[in-house]
Amino acid sequence: MRTRRAVILGLGGAAGALAFTLGLGWWQSRGRAQSGADLLPVPIAEMAFTLTDHRGNTVRPADWIGRPTLVFFGFTWCPDVCPTTLSDISGWLEELGPDADRLNCLLISVDPERDTPETLADYLANFDPRITGLTGPMAEIERAAAGFRAKFEKVPQGDDYTMNHTAGVFLFRADGNFGGIIDYHEDRRFALPKIRRVLG
Structure with a gap:
């Protein structure tokens, strides 16, 4: 059995690449069957x-209203996409300085x-303490x-x-309305400007 530490260090990259490829495919192909508002996350409220x-x-979504919110779906046994994204998020929070304290920052487990909760607590100890895990x-x-x-x-x-x-990393404004997404494959230079926009 793989240890969680080995997973965090990125073993099993092929599985992670598959997860990313399929996840990105889901995000991009939805438009073929849906259009307009059906493509967008609903308001948090x-x-x-x-x-x-x-x-x-x-925790309930109503708890997040009043603060901008950043949400990522993932799981602790993810070999590379999730730890990479959580490391990115940790870096963004550090670069934001005191403004980062105004964000709800959440990982929702799909596993x-x-x-x-105990597994999430152990896993998230590797990242910024402002990231909250949900299961x-x-x-x-x-x-x-x-x-x-x-x-x-x-x-x-x-x-x-x-x-x-x-x-993707979902962004919501303080009023709970959808504010954008940071896609896994996009240039990371665009991440902080997107977060700053929802921070207002």
Whole structure:
């Protein structure tokens, strides 16, 4: 069995590349079946789900209203996309300085079978402490993903499994309205300006 530390260090890159490729494909191909407002995440005030954070607290979307929000879907056994993105987020928070304290910064696990609050707490200790991990029953994770228009699926991998998922970082303004996305493949120079726009 792989250790979580090995996962964080990036072993199993092929699985991560597959997760990224499929996640990006989901994000880009949705427009073929949907259009207009159906493509965009709904406002946070219209989302309805209940999750538990990595400190054991109950969290609902309504708790985020009043502060800009940054959300990423991922999982602790992700070999490279998730730790890379969380490292990027940690760097962005550092570059933002005191303004970063005004953000809700959240990782929603798509693998609640393995990602308990305790597991998330251990994993997130490797990144900026302002990042909050969320997990809960699969039905609640699915409700959250539906609101964000995110996709994920469990993929068998030998005796184990991986999770394919949308890999973008979702941004929302303080009023809960969608403010944009930082796509995994885009030039990272554009990330901070996007975050600063939702910070106002």
